[in-house]
Amino acid sequence: xxxxxxxxxxxxxxxxLLAPICGSLFGQRFHxxxxxxxxxxRLIDVVAEPAExxxxxxxDRFSNMFLPLGEPGFSEALNVNxxxxxxxxxxxxxxxxxxxxxxxxxxxxPNFTAPPDVDSDWMVFRGKSQxxxxxxxxxxxxxxxxxxxxxxxxxxxxxTAAEIIATRIFFALGYNVPENYIVYVDPKRFKIREGTRxxxxxxxxxxxxxxxxxxxxxKVHVTEEGLMRVTASKYIPGRPIGxxxxxxxxxxxxxxxxPHEQRRELRGLRLFAAWTxxxxxxAQNTQDSWIEExxxxxxxxxxxxxxxTFGSGSVKIQDGYLGFxxxxxxxxxxxxxxxxxxxxxxxxxxxxxxxPEFRAIGRWESENFDPVRWRNDYRNxxxxxxxxxxxxxxxxxxxxxxxxxxxxIVRTGQFTRGEDERYxxxxxxxxxRKCGEWGVxxxxxxxxxxxxxxxxxxxNLSEHFGFTAPDSTLYEIVWHEFDNIASRTVRxxxxxxxxxxxxxxxxxxxxxxxxxxxxxxAEIRSIHPDFExxxxxxxxxxxxxGSTFEIVGxxxxxxxxxxxxx
Amino acid sequence: xxxxxxxxxxxxLGLNLESTCSLALPLEETSDQSISQEEDxxxxxxxxxxxxxxxxxxxxxxxxxxxxxxxxxxxxxxxGWNGFRPLIGGMPSGSGWVFGAGYVxxxxxxxxxxxxxxxxxxxxxxxxDARLDLPLPRNPLPFSSFVSGKQYKYTQLNCFGLGPDSDxxxxxxxxxxxxxxxxxxxxxxxxxxLTGEAxxxxxxxxxSEKGPPLDDLxxxxxxxxxxxxxxxxxxxxxxxxxxxxxxxxxxxxxxxxEARRYDDRTLHQFSSNRFVAQFRAQVPLIHxxxxxxxxxxxVHIVADPDQEVPFYLMETLGGAQSLRGFHxxxxxxxxxxxxxxxxxxxxxxxxxxxxxVDGGKVFPEFSDFNLKRLQWxxxxxxxxxxxxxxxxxxxxxxxxxxxxxxxxxxxxxx
Numbered sequence: 001x002x003x004x005x006x007x008x009x010x011x012x013x014x015x016x017l018l019a020p021i022c023g024s025l026f027g028q029r030f031h032x033x034x035x036x037x038x039x040x041x042r043l044i045d046v047v048a049e050p051a052e053x054x055x056x057x058x059x060d061r062f063s064n065m066f067l068p069l070g071e072p073g074f075s076e077a078l079n080v081n082x083x084x085x086x087x088x089x090x091x092x093x094x095x096x097x098x099x100x101x102x103x104x105x106x107x108x109x110p111n112f113t114a115p116p117d118v119d120s121d122w123m124v125f126r127g128k129s130q131x132x133x134x135x136x137x138x139x140x141x142x143x144x145x146x147x148x149x150x151x152x153x154x155x156x157x158x159x160t161a162a163e164i165i166a167t168r169i170f171f172a173l174g175y176n177v178p179e180n181y182i183v184y185v186d187p188k189r190f191k192i193r194e195g196t197r198x199x200x201x202x203x204x205x206x207x208x209x210x211x212x213x214x215x216x217x218x219k220v221h222v223t224e225e226g227l228m229r230v231t232a233s234k235y236i237p238g239r240p241i242g243x244x245x246x247x248x249x250x251x252x253x254x255x256x257x258x259p260h261e262q263r264r265e266l267r268g269l270r271l272f273a274a275w276t277x278x279x280x281x282x283a284q285n286t287q288d289s290w291i292e293e294x295x296x297x298x299x300x301x302x303x304x305x306x307x308x309t310f311g312s313g314s315v316k317i318q319d320g321y322l323g324f325x326x327x328x329x330x331x332x333x334x335x336x337x338x339x340x341x342x343x344x345x346x347x348x349x350x351x352x353x354x355x356p357e358f359r360a361i362g363r364w365e366s367e368n369f370d371p372v373r374w375r376n377d378y379r380n381x382x383x384x385x386x387x388x389x390x391x392x393x394x395x396x397x398x399x400x401x402x403x404x405x406x407x408x409i410v411r412t413g414q415f416t417r418g419e420d421e422r423y424x425x426x427x428x429x430x431x432x433r434k435c436g437e438w439g440v441x442x443x444x445x446x447x448x449x450x451x452x453x454x455x456x457x458x459x460n461l462s463e464h465f466g467f468t469a470p471d472s473t474l475y476e477i478v479w480h481e482f483d484n485i486a487s488r489t490v491r492x493x494x495x496x497x498x499x500x501x502x503x504x505x506x507x508x509x510x511x512x513x514x515x516x517x518x519x520x521x522a523e524i525r526s527i528h529p530d531f532e533x534x535x536x537x538x539x540x541x542x543x544x545x546g547s548t549f550e551i552v553g554x555x556x557x558x559x560x561x562x563x564x565x566x
Numbered sequence: 567x568x569x570x571x572x573x574x575x576x577x578x579l580g581l582n583l584e585s586t587c588s589l590a591l592p593l594e595e596t597s598d599q600s601i602s603q604e605e606d607x608x609x610x611x612x613x614x615x616x617x618x619x620x621x622x623x624x625x626x627x628x629x630x631x632x633x634x635x636x637x638x639x640x641x642x643x644x645x646g647w648n649g650f651r652p653l654i655g656g657m658p659s660g661s662g663w664v665f666g667a668g669y670v671x672x673x674x675x676x677x678x679x680x681x682x683x684x685x686x687x688x689x690x691x692x693x694x695d696a697r698l699d700l701p702l703p704r705n706p707l708p709f710s711s712f713v714s715g716k717q718y719k720y721t722q723l724n725c726f727g728l729g730p731d732s733d734x735x736x737x738x739x740x741x742x743x744x745x746x747x748x749x750x751x752x753x754x755x756x757x758x759x760l761t762g763e764a765x766x767x768x769x770x771x772x773x774s775e776k777g778p779p780l781d782d783l784x785x786x787x788x789x790x791x792x793x794x795x796x797x798x799x800x801x802x803x804x805x806x807x808x809x810x811x812x813x814x815x816x817x818x819x820x821x822x823x824e825a826r827r828y829d830d831r832t833l834h835q836f837s838s839n840r841f842v843a844q845f846r847a848q849v850p851l852i853h854x855x856x857x858x859x860x861x862x863x864x865v866h867i868v869a870d871p872d873q874e875v876p877f878y879l880m881e882t883l884g885g886a887q888s889l890r891g892f893h894x895x896x897x898x899x900x901x902x903x904x905x906x907x908x909x910x911x912x913x914x915x916x917x918x919x920x921x922x923v924d925g926g927k928v929f930p931e932f933s934d935f936n937l938k939r940l941q942w943x944x945x946x947x948x949x950x951x952x953x954x955x956x957x958x959x960x961x962x963x964x965x966x967x968x969x970x971x972x973x974x975x976x977x978x979x980x
Contacts, residue, residue: 048618
């Protein structure tokens with residue numbers, strides 16, 4: 001992404017924010033198409049096949065850790081609509097937060113087709129034999145292709161459960177994810193397609209033979225019924241063209257005009273990743289795919305590989321320090337070097353679940369979890385730019401999961417032991433609460449605006465989710481007449497209303513002046529003894545719509561600063 | 567530190583990252599507020615579509631990627647080119663810089679691995695060795711076995727004489743020979759390992775080209791100048807272990823007892839029995855980020871009636887694996903006792919810093935088996951643990967005989 005384009009977008013966003021203050025210096029504030037519910041980033045037909053990008057893992061890690069990636073300077077996220085929401089796009093689809101998914105839909109997640117057929121042979125056509133657990137690419141009898149992943153032999157159910165549960169959560173949150181299935185398969189179903197080669201532990205490509213295959217499968221746990229539990233991850237639609245980076249844009253994608261580090265769904269992903277301990281949120285675990293749908297070719301962006309989530313480290317139980325520190329923890333080195341061990345890093349104090357009893361859970365806990373101090377593998381360019389507004393959006397989104405929703409999702413992990421299921425769920429719920437409480441309380445928490453019976457209605461999310469006592473907040477509401485064409489506040493309508501109700505009657509409808517119908521602007525301050533910063537106003541813009549009004553804009557006042565992540 | 571690393575990285579990259587995300591579309595005009603967000607984004611997309619550029623990684627990233635794909639140095643040192651590979655190290659401590667070449671091959675099911683190597687050291691040592699593993703170590707089976715052989719000529723090994731009061735001055739001898747060994751290890755449950763070994767050793771100690779002959783200096787030293795002899799050796803080892811392997815580094819303890827018979831089949835002068843006991847423990851001090859590591863080891867060699875123990879079969883103290891403040895092979899006698907105590911603290915999960923104290927002594931009679939008159943050493947070091955159990959250590963140790971710096975692989979004692 002070049003600086004010019006980013007500057008253009010930043011200016012656009014700044015104008016939008018400053019418009020009510022600067023008044024008629026600028027043009028119309030809201031347009032008929034606002035709020036933009038869908039960002040049509042399929043607009044330009046991507047005719048030429050995009051190049052497949054292959055990143056260097058080492059370069060990716062080190063450059064993200066030590067280089068200032070992304071655009072210099074700073075702004076709020078650029079891809080939000082006038083309500084501060086993320087419009088649907090090839091990156092993100094608003095799902096559970098706005099259109100509550102039924103329990104069976106949550107459990108089904110992205111699985112719209114079917115798992116591989118376990119009653120016929122699976123033809124292995126690619127694989128790896130190095131490492132502690134093998135992995136295969138297979139084709140089933142229907143011709144569908146899947147990536148097959150296994151649990152670490154010392155921790156059955158660990159990685160497969162984590163992958164499945166995380167897939168459901170991230171899908172419901174709104175991200176594009178692959179279809180992932182837990183499948184129990186007879187090891188005899190694995191057959192070798194002629195010419196298949198595998199990478200051995202020396203990194204050499206060698207033919208996959210029956211002996212090698214059986215040797216690789218010997219490293220996999222087998223149930224008492226003689227079956228192997230695997231994750232079958234279906235190939236994503238379209239042609240994979242490599243990962244996306246968390247900064248910049250693809251120079252060969254005309255639709256990719258917003259720098260990735262300025263996308264709210266990628267900044268907010270930090271909080272979702274903290275909740276689920278998805279520490280491996282690196283470019284390498286994403287995938288772009290060149291897709292053709294309804295005659296239009298475009299690039300869709302996926303999150304992949306959820307094996308390193310919750311207490312799982314994909315091929316082992318997760319290392320304790322991950323989630324608390326970057327994988328190259330310079331701050332930890334500095335802290336420990338000269339203290340002779342007299343200090344104890346937080347991850348060493350954690351009372352992890354007992355092993356081997358809870359080996360299917362791994363290192364998954366909530367007591368020491370702090371969403372602000374949580375760290376992923378490296379300094380993700382989008383994560384380090386997360387602002388209070390991004391965090392508020394993410395917190396509200398993740399709080400859309402009820403405890404019943406989460407219990408249903410946890411059960412899709414198919415833990416054999418009830419204790420595992422209950423422990424996993426308890427930690428997930430507690431971490432959700434910590435994330436939600438932190439994010440929601442960062443800003444004046446009024447939200448979910450609507451117009452009903454000639455009143456503006458809203459919800460105090462902090463009270464709604466039980467982060468503060470019910471009815472403990474006093475609201476001060478001031479109404480203004482707003483000239484949308486001139487983009488300025490015309491006059492104040494009456495005095496300030498103070499109420500503990502989560503609604504306020506609309507003021508008498510101002511008469512149209514100069515041919516255009518006036519908009520209403522409500523400034524809502526929340527007065528709470530524990531949260532002084534809630535007094536910063538939320539401005540709600542209402543557009544006339546026949547005999548009533550509709551919400552067209554929401555603006556939250558907050559300091560423009562990032563949530564530190566050094 | 568981060569700033570320095572960032573600067574270094576920037577310089578290394580030659581500030582070449584820009585090309586990884588360049589758009590090559592200089593759009594400077596301000597967005598028009600008279601159009602909607604939707605229209606504005608459409609305008610930006612149309613403009614970008616007229617100036618698309620190939621999307622690729624930078625030249626620097628491509629270089630690093632090529633290096634990554636080559637899997638250097640693992641591909642060179644583990645598998646080499648079609649099995650042929652260079653070697654570094656693999657001779658006894660104090661051999662100088664060791665280089666060599668070898669060939670390694672593995673069966674396709676990873677059940678059998680064989681290697682043959684030739685090595686040469688900067689001190690002029692030569693060694694030809696071969697080994698066969700069946701199945702490979704770290705296999706999921708409860709047993710493993712091996713057969714190995716070694717032809718060697720070491721030209722200037724250290725000898726300081728026998729006993730606790732030996733002189734600090736270095737003397738040298740040479741040793742050449744051939745040895746073959748086979749072994750079978752059986753794991754019983756998770757806490758018991760039994761090993762049986764049998765082998766053959768043909769060796770001869772003689773004068774070194776460096777310094778005066780040992781038999782002039784130590785005329786009573788058994789085994790010097792006696793010509794070549796052949797031993798059959800066999801023995802067994804039991805190891806009881808109780809390590810918590812669910813966290814890293816592992817903490818716990820193990821106890822090893824070992825007995826081995828050396829039967830002199832040529833000269834009939836040097837038949838003996840060797841007994842070893844060793845206790846190791848790594849104990850967390852409240853939390854695992856700081857640990858005390860402890861080792862107690864004692865070796866006793868008992869000659870058959872009317873027989874002697876040749877000096878080259880006596881276990882020595884001194885050097886990187888025992889008394890780190892002293893030279894390799896500094897103390898030598900029929901019996902020894904060694905105590906190592908380390909305080910380790912975690913720098914980060916794969917690196918420890920350590921402060922240590924070593925104490926030990928050699929002695930000829932069992933009646934001296936006590937903690938009196940120990941030789942002491944002390945120092946500090948760093949232990950780096952890599953993936954796959956690889957590790958690297960640096961120790962700086964001092965004693966009344968000066969300061970020694972040791973580099974090595976493998977954890978000193980877990």
